[in-house]
Amino acid sequence: MDINSYQQWISQFYKQRNWYEYQPFIRVNFLSEEVGEVCRAIRTIEIGRDRPDERKTDYNQQLENLTEELGDVLDNLFILADKYDISLEQIMNSHKEKLQTRYE
Template sequence: MDIREYQTFISEFYKKRNWYQYDSFIRANFLSEEVGEVSRAIRTLEIGRDRPDEVTSEHNEQLENLIEELGDVLDNIFVIADKYDISLETIMLSHKEKLLSRYEK
């Protein structure tokens, strides 16, 4: 599946479940929450949680959790972009141009 197909899929998936209607302010809040969960997943992988009330999971389970949380971050980014009718290709190309013009002089 390419990035455009996935953006369309995720927008339709969210619309079917009535998750799409949240405005961009709320969606940005969801994105922030998911970024925090990515941070927690990375911490678990890198230094552990060091909490006696939590069961330590295997490395492959920790990686699966990170993949899941990164997917949640991406989904929120896709939906925000879709709400403004911006393709991810446009974002990537624009950002690439910015990086090259700023750092490849």
């Protein structure tokens, strides 16, 4: 699936569950929460958690968790972009151009 097709799909998925109706100001807070979960997943992989109340997981389970959390971050970015009618392809192209202009 290409990036534009996924953006359309995830927007429809969120609309069907009435998750899309949250305003961008609220959605960005969901994004912040998910970024925190990515941080926790990376911490677990890199230095561990050392929590007796949490079961230990192996490296593959930790990577699966990180993959899931990164997906949650991406979905929130897709929804925010969609709410402002910006395609992810447009964002990538614009950002690439900015970096090339700045650093080349």
